[in-house]
Amino acid sequence: MVPKILVVDDDRYTRTLIEQMMRKTAEVHLAEDGAAARKLFAAVDFNLVLMDQRLPGDNGLELLREFRARRPNLVAILITGFADVRDAVAAVREGLFDYLTKPFEDLEALEAVIGKALELDRAYREIDSLRNRLATEGAPDVVGQSAAMERLLGQIRQVAGLDTTVLLEGESGTGKDLIAKLIHAWSTRSAKPYLEVNCGGLPESLLESLLFGYEKGAFTGASQANPGYFEKAHGGNLFLDEIADMSPKLQSSLLRVLQDHSFARIGSTQPRTTDFRLICATNRPLADEVKAGRFREDLYYRINVVAVRLPPLRERDGDIIRLAAHFLDHYNTKFGKECGPFTPAAVRALEACRWQGNVRELQHCIERVVALQPGGAIDAIHLSPTTDLRPDDGHPDSPAPAQALAYPDARAEFEREYLRRLLEAAGGNVSEAARLSGIPRQNLYVRMKRWGFVTD
Ligand SMILES: Nc1ncnc2c1ncn2[C@@H]1O[C@H](COP(=O)(O)OP(=O)(O)OP(=O)(O)O)[C@@H](O)[C@H]1O
Ligand SMILES: [Mg+2]
Secondary structure: OOOEEEEEOOOHHHHHHHHHHHOOOOEEEEEOOHHHHHHHHHHOOOOEEEEEOEEOOEEHHHHHHHHHHHOOOOOEEEEEOHHHHHHHHHHHHOOOOEEEEOOOOOHHHHHHHHHHHHHHHHHHHHHHHHHHHHHHHOOOOOOOOOHHHHHHHHHHHHHHOOOOOEEEEOOOOOOHHHHHHHHHHHOOOOOOOEEEEEOOOOOHHHHHHHHHEEOOOOOOOOOOOEEOHHHHOOOOEEEEEOHHHOOHHHHHHHHHHHHHOEEOOEOOOOOEEOOOEEEEEEOOOHHHHHHOOOOOHHHHHHHOOEEEEOOOHHHOOOHHHHHHHHHHHHHHHHHOOOEEEEOHHHHHHHHHEOOOOHHHHHHHHHHHHHHHOOOEEEOHHHHHHHOOOOEOOOOOOOOOOOOOOOHHHHHHHHHHHHHHHHHHHOOOOHHHHHHHHOOOHHHHHHHHHHOOOOOO
């Protein structure tokens, strides 16, 4: 691509000289004052700006600062008279590429400096595009090829690049956090911060100070000023999870921030502007919360610009097995095991389950199986004892343990073997075993003791 150069100089001789020198290799645009330069700069993505320091009615250095505020990686050269060289040297320290002194004596040197500046611009652009690519590569793994997921991902691809507020609605465990991260990764803000906060998990005052930040002494314990997420998310994306749990007071504060794009830290009246894109999530339909009078209607309209519904796992044809295989792979690597494949009975059991807890429940199920299994094929029997795997419609051929033992003995034998493997998988740590199995720690401890796996 032919590089675009902007030459801003009120001296016609200088403009013409540079144009003639560069027009074979570059598209040269000329401006004789600040106004013309601003207009061109707004319209064209220049690879290089050559700016005269003294312009009629404008200071060239100031004008460059203005341009660089809009495009921090702008490569620019200041053209200056001998008298102004000190300013120019200071400007180079600010990040300007170089300066040239008029009158130009060595035209070859002039051409070389311009060539180097264009090289630098090329490098900046390559890094930028690499960063964009990496950001997409850094996007979370989202597994799903069912029609419902294809539809969802298509929608996300469309909205990610826009700056609109997105509201993610879906049952617990459907992947709202994951999709919020994906929106960030696919957005034009991906190189900027991504901050998330769970509005349901914090008391009102804590959530308020987390979002708004505070000044020193704003309240007891505020020993130093602290910026909030509204500030930290500047330029990037802010994810407010469980938005329906936000208190009425904070709902109205948030509404004001969204309306004004400005806010004040707690303990201060000084307004601060901020620019973040908001992503919200809720597992209770927000419209119902509005109807019930628990959520402000005006705020609802503010954040319900683009609403995206995450389908429950039971509506994603074929994805249960894809996800199970994905998690199997993940946990095999994590625990250094070689479990799998799933037997046909295991596949049937997985597909028949209702998965009330959606993808998260499936993920935990596979995590437990891999943690507990020494390796080898995974059968339905391996899934059922550790998971609440109740088939929707009770498959007739759901396998049962084929052991010639009386039921109480079989159960006791199972428990002993299960607990032994569980403890092994947890590296001997009872709390970790409790977490993996979902059995309360105290209860687990008693059972382990009964079997002699732990001592006081
Ligand atoms: N399509 C998917 N592909 C791979 N992993 C997924 C997918 N969807 C969800 N997960 C995983 O499942 C788990 C639960 O997802 P996530 O936390 O995003 O759900 P959520 O909707 O935010 O749940 P909650 O409403 O409880 O907050 C996470 O570990 C996530 O990585
Ligand atoms: Mg979540």
